Amino acid sequence: MSGLTPFLSAMGAVIWKDLRAEWRSREVISAMLVFALLVILIFNFALDLQPNVRAGISSGVLWVTLAFAGTLGLNRSMAVEKDRGCLDGLLLAPVDRAAIYLGKAFANLLFMLLVALIVLPVYGILYNTNLIIPGLLLVIFLGSEGYVAVGTLLASMAVQARTRDILLPILLFPVAVPVVVSAVKATGGFLAGLAWEEIQPWFTLLVVYDVIFTSVAFMVFDSVVEE
Amino acid sequence: MGALIEVRSLVKRFGAKIVLRQLNFSVEAGEFVALLGPNGAGKTTFLRILASLARPSMGEVWVAGFRLPQQAANVRRRLGVVSHQPLLYGDLSAEENLRFYGRMYAVKPLESRIDEVLELVGLAARRRDLVRTFSRGMQQRLAIGRAILHDPDVLLLDEPHTGLDQDACDMLDGVLRQIAAQGRTVVMTSHDLARVEDLASRFDVLTGGRITATQPAHGLARDGLLAFYRQALEAQRSLRGAVQ
Numbered sequence: 001m002s003g004l005t006p007f008l009s010a011m012g013a014v015i016w017k018d019l020r021a022e023w024r025s026r027e028v029i030s031a032m033l034v035f036a037l038l039v040i041l042i043f044n045f046a047l048d049l050q051p052n053v054r055a056g057i058s059s060g061v062l063w064v065t066l067a068f069a070g071t072l073g074l075n076r077s078m079a080v081e082k083d084r085g086c087l088d089g090l091l092l093a094p095v096d097r098a099a100i101y102l103g104k105a106f107a108n109l110l111f112m113l114l115v116a117l118i119v120l121p122v123y124g125i126l127y128n129t130n131l132i133i134p135g136l137l138l139v140i141f142l143g144s145e146g147y148v149a150v151g152t153l154l155a156s157m158a159v160q161a162r163t164r165d166i167l168l169p170i171l172l173f174p175v176a177v178p179v180v181v182s183a184v185k186a187t188g189g190f191l192a193g194l195a196w197e198e199i200q201p202w203f204t205l206l207v208v209y210d211v212i213f214t215s216v217a218f219m220v221f222d223s224v225v226e227e
Numbered sequence: 228m229g230a231l232i233e234v235r236s237l238v239k240r241f242g243a244k245i246v247l248r249q250l251n252f253s254v255e256a257g258e259f260v261a262l263l264g265p266n267g268a269g270k271t272t273f274l275r276i277l278a279s280l281a282r283p284s285m286g287e288v289w290v291a292g293f294r295l296p297q298q299a300a301n302v303r304r305r306l307g308v309v310s311h312q313p314l315l316y317g318d319l320s321a322e323e324n325l326r327f328y329g330r331m332y333a334v335k336p337l338e339s340r341i342d343e344v345l346e347l348v349g350l351a352a353r354r355r356d357l358v359r360t361f362s363r364g365m366q367q368r369l370a371i372g373r374a375i376l377h378d379p380d381v382l383l384l385d386e387p388h389t390g391l392d393q394d395a396c397d398m399l400d401g402v403l404r405q406i407a408a409q410g411r412t413v414v415m416t417s418h419d420l421a422r423v424e425d426l427a428s429r430f431d432v433l434t435g436g437r438i439t440a441t442q443p444a445h446g447l448a449r450d451g452l453l454a455f456y457r458q459a460l461e462a463q464r465s466l467r468g469a470v471q
């Protein structure tokens with residue numbers, strides 16, 4: 001318990017700092033949100049489809065939008081740490097570096113969920129889809145968690161490079177394929193009103209991915225940020 | 228381990244390039260050591276190793292009785308670091324930055340310590356202003372406040388005067404003098420002798436990845452100090468010429 005308190009305190013400090021700074025600048029959220037809304041609009045006009053065809057691809061459109069917007073946010077969130085040398089400031093603190101990772105990942109998850117919260121109603125209107133399904137909202141949470149868990153780790157690697165903006169998607173997209181595919185399939189299942197038995201395998205894969213990648217990222221973050 | 232910082236036969240390689248070569252260095256408690264050397268001499272790399280931000284390739288590094296990198300967390304607790312960059316968040320105010328770092332270092336009681344530090348660095352009146360509205364000099368003073376917030380035994384300063392105008396340098400020197408007067412151990416790098424001559428109690432010259440000369444400041448006139456630094460640089464140039 002005595003080891004847990006400083007860990008949670010450091011994690012809480014990182015979350016507080018990220019939320020506070022974002023509240024002032026609105027740099028990450030606004031970039032993610034504008035990008036996400038533009039992508040949805042572009043898809044809406046580009047894929048001028050019949051309603052029944054549209055229903056079949058809308059889960060893919062939703063996740064492509066969230067994944068691209070999420071990458072933008074992850075990049076920006078780590079760039080803020082690197083640009084003023086703040087990453088060194090974090091690494092100099094006498095805390096378990098896993099607490100820094102979890103703090104950053106939690107803040108990034110909140111940003112991604114907030115963007116999803118705003119994007120979903122717009123998406124629902126444009127694609128004429130009811131998205132207020134508890135199972136679907138859980139899939140969005142789990143999909144975002146998995147994406148952010150591995151994304152925060154890879155962003156902390158990519159941020160060291162000069163080509164960080166290009167490097168992050170190149171590193172992240174291949175690794176995040178399982179989470180995006182399972183999230184798309186589970187979302188599609190809920191939107192099509194399939195039985196739970198048909199959705200369950202994708203849902204389980206999503207949970208397994210989240211557990212494995214969050215644990216791995218938690219364990220290797222220290223080595224990744226070490227010079 | 229008598230010294231507060233003890234470095235023995237330190238080597239740092241980046242691929243095939245050797246930056247630090249069998250470097251030996253020792254600092255007693257309360258000393259203010261100016262680590263002089265030209266650009267590219269390895270000063271920043273050396274300080275990053277002392278700060279536990281980089282790993283030595285070979286050799287032993289001890290800080291406050293703890294070995295690096297094995298006991299890095301214990302070392303970090305006892306270190307304050309100021310670099311060229313302020314390590315501060317522009318979208319947080321001065322006191323919010325200190326509050327954040329205070330929580331990371333588990334400083335208690337935090338609020339009174341923040342008041343104390345802001346007073347020391349002369350930023351109490353600007354405590355609620357966002358750091359991005361600060362001048363470079365004010366940011367550097369706040370960076371020193373951040374570094375001493377947890378009352379560290381050792382302060383490492385990596386060319387803290389970089390990018391400051393004369394007035395800002397003078398204000399920064401004032402803060403550094405107060406810190407030195409508190410008996411804190413300080414290691415400060417610089418390539419400019421004029422910046423450190425009034426502050427340090429000892430001058431070490433780092434050239435070619437080694438400490439090539441050491442000179443206590445006591446009783447040394449400005450001319451003597453300049454001659455010492457020039458000789459150290461000249462000796463290194465001659466050595467390099469002979470090797471080539």
